[in-house]
Amino acid sequence: DQQVKQNSPSLSVQEGRISILNCDYTNSMFDYFLWYKKYPAEGPTFLISISSIKDKNEDGRFTVFLNKSAKHLSLHIVPSQPGDSAVYFCAASEISGAGSYQLTFGKGTKLSVIP
Amino acid sequence: DAGVTQSPTHLIKTRGQQVTLRCSPKSGHDTVSWYQQALGQGPQFIFQYYEEEERQRGNFPDRFSGHQFPNYSSELNVNALLLGDSALYLCASSLLAGLGNEQFFGPGTRLTVL
Numbered sequence: 001d002q003q004v005k006q007n008s009p010s011l012s013v014q015e016g017r018i019s020i021l022n023c024d025y026t027n028s029m030f031d032y033f034l035w036y037k038k039y040p041a042e043g044p045t046f047l048i049s050i051s052s053i054k055d056k057n058e059d060g061r062f063t064v065f066l067n068k069s070a071k072h073l074s075l076h077i078v079p080s081q082p083g084d085s086a087v088y089f090c091a092a093s094e095i096s097g098a099g100s101y102q103l104t105f106g107k108g109t110k111l112s113v114i115p
Numbered sequence: 116d117a118g119v120t121q122s123p124t125h126l127i128k129t130r131g132q133q134v135t136l137r138c139s140p141k142s143g144h145d146t147v148s149w150y151q152q153a154l155g156q157g158p159q160f161i162f163q164y165y166e167e168e169e170r171q172r173g174n175f176p177d178r179f180s181g182h183q184f185p186n187y188s189s190e191l192n193v194n195a196l197l198l199g200d201s202a203l204y205l206c207a208s209s210l211l212a213g214l215g216n217e218q219f220f221g222p223g224t225r226l227t228v229l
Contacts, residue, residue, distance in 0.1 A: 034217065044158070
C-alpha cells in the first residue's frame with residue numbers, strides 16, 4: 001500500500017526548459033511535504049518543502065505546488081540544468097506537535113537534463 | 116561543519132549473521148532516523164531515536180534494533196540476516212524541535228547479504 005506515489009520513473013528534459021515532477025499521496029493525515037534529490041553513491045539531499053497551509057513555495061529555480069484537494073504536489077525546476085540530473089524523491093510526513101516525524105517516500109523519478 | 120557520517124561504506128555478510136551499522140549526526144542535531152532503501156525503491160522508515168530512546172518505529176521486525184548514545188550518535192543492529200536485508204541503509208539526523216521536518220541524510224551503508 002503505497003501512500004506516496006511518483007508515477008513517472010523517468011523524465012528527460014532539454015537544458016533551459018522546465019522540468020515538472022509529480023507526486024500523489026493517499027494519506028489525508030500528511031501535512032508536510034518535502035522533495036529530496038539523490039545522486040548515485042550519495043545520500044538524499046533536501047531540496048525544498050511545503051506545509052499544507054500553503055499552496056506554493058519557491059526557492060530560486062525550484063518551486064513546489066501543493067493541491068490538497070487533489071492530494072497532489074509537483075516540483076518545477078526552471079530553467080533545468082545538466083547538474084539537475086538525479087533521482088528526485090517526494091516525501092511526506094504528519095506533524096502533530098513538535099518533533100521530527102517519519103518520512104514516507106515515493107519510489108523516485110530519475111530526471112535527465114540533456115545539454 | 117561535518118554533515119551526517121556513516122560507517123562502514125560497504126559490508127558483505129552471509130545469511131544468519133549479525134551486523135552493526137554506525138551513524139554520527141550533523142552537529143547540533145539530536146534526533147537520528149534510520150531508513151532502508153532497496154533497489155528501485157524509495158527509502159523506508161525503520162525507526163527514530165531521541166534522548167537515547169526509540170520514539171517511532173516503522174513496519175520492521177524485531178530483528179532490527181538500534182541504540183543512541185549520549186553524544187547523539189546511533190547504531191543500527193540487524194540479527195539473523197536474510198537475503199532480503201540487502202539494501203542501502205541511510206541514517207538521517209534532525210532537530211526534534213526544529214521547524215518543519217527537514218532531515219539530513221548520510222551517504223549510506225551498502226549491505227549485501229549472500
